[in-house]
Amino acid sequence: MDVRDLQRENIKNLKPYSTARDEFKGQASVYLDANENSFGSPLPANYNRYPDPLQLDVKDAISKIKGVPIENTFLGNGSDEAIDLLFRAFCNPGKDNVIILPPTYGMYEVSAGINDVEVRKVNLTPDFQLDLEKIAETIDTNTKMIFICSPNNPTGNSLNRTDIETILANFKGLVVIDEAYINFAKQKTFIQELTEYANLVVLQTFSKAWGLAALRLGMAFSSTHVIDILNKVKPPYNINQATQDLALVALQNIQQVNEWIKLTVNERDRLGNALSRLENVEKVYPSDANFILVKIEDAHNIYNQLVEQGIIVRDRSKVVLCDDCLRITVGTVEENNQLLTALTTNP
Numbered sequence: 254m255d256v257r258d259l260q261r262e263n264i265k266n267l268k269p270y271s272t273a274r275d276e277f278k279g280q281a282s283v284y285l286d287a288n289e290n291s292f293g294s295p296l297p298a299n300y301n302r303y304p305d306p307l308q309l310d311v312k313d314a315i316s317k318i319k320g321v322p323i324e325n326t327f328l329g330n331g332s333d334e335a336i337d338l339l340f341r342a343f344c345n346p347g348k349d350n351v352i353i354l355p356p357t358y359g360m361y362e363v364s365a366g367i368n369d370v371e372v373r374k375v376n377l378t379p380d381f382q383l384d385l386e387k388i389a390e391t392i393d394t395n396t397k398m399i400f401i402c403s404p405n406n407p408t409g410n411s412l413n414r415t416d417i418e419t420i421l422a423n424f425k426g427l428v429v430i431d432e433a434y435i436n437f438a439k440q441k442t443f444i445q446e447l448t449e450y451a452n453l454v455v456l457q458t459f460s461k462a463w464g465l466a467a468l469r470l471g472m473a474f475s476s477t478h479v480i481d482i483l484n485k486v487k488p489p490y491n492i493n494q495a496t497q498d499l500a501l502v503a504l505q506n507i508q509q510v511n512e513w514i515k516l517t518v519n520e521r522d523r524l525g526n527a528l529s530r531l532e533n534v535e536k537v538y539p540s541d542a543n544f545i546l547v548k549i550e551d552a553h554n555i556y557n558q559l560v561e562q563g564i565i566v567r568d569r570s571k572v573v574l575c576d577d578c579l580r581i582t583v584g585t586v587e588e589n590n591q592l593l594t595a596l597t598t599n600p
Contacts, residue, residue, distance in 0.1 A: 304494035332471030340368040404434040409540030436462035438541035
């Protein structure tokens, strides 16, 4: 399949905005082309100049870690920007539809609503896996994308890899696999499959394992055709220079990040085991993420009791298939101990 055929007709014919940094890519001593403040900025760094619109230095550093070529990499203002751009580039408002698999990350549906794209929901099975038969029944000729979050939020589990591969091999639209939590999982990333599936888009982020949620930097990996389309429709300078600079520093500290991942996984296991021993906990769901979904008696009141003690978790009780469930992020050893003490003294 040629994924370029999936894009909207107006996007095919769109002439993207050309920035000053697009038209001149070399080095010079005098820049008088972009209407910047030539006298500098009140900051110590040279932030008076527009940033690289394609973030090539950051992508090069990512490429050395991920093993994905620069031309297969898109950087967004968080993964949310990549999600929104996929809707804008590939879905005709009021005509096309996408499939999401609740319970799942809420921004897929929000972005669809903003872009006037129909959302078709196929709930996960009771054990939080894909219902392939219902997904197949829900697809029609106007289904442009299927969003698969694995490890899934808010359930924490990885979805069966062979089930995902079945969808990739048979669906004629884009399959968007959101791997925000992949660093904490035993399952390998799907970025290794980019050359096998032209319709595959993999989302990752710096907000979780990398500890850079405040920077708002997300990654999308896909075929060059999809990446070219995303670059065509994105805002000219969507990643600011400060974010690019700080990301480059962070990418030099992968050993520290790997140590945090190990600590998080160890604490996840310890916390899960401790929670499972509490009398009012009905189930601790298996997790491949940096959080745990816990089914607990009277979850809403437990949530409020924790708030009163200054401990904030996420009440997911109203989410489909998550009745009486709290989503608990894995904290530091001290934070997790404080949580366990609060749950033990206020059962």
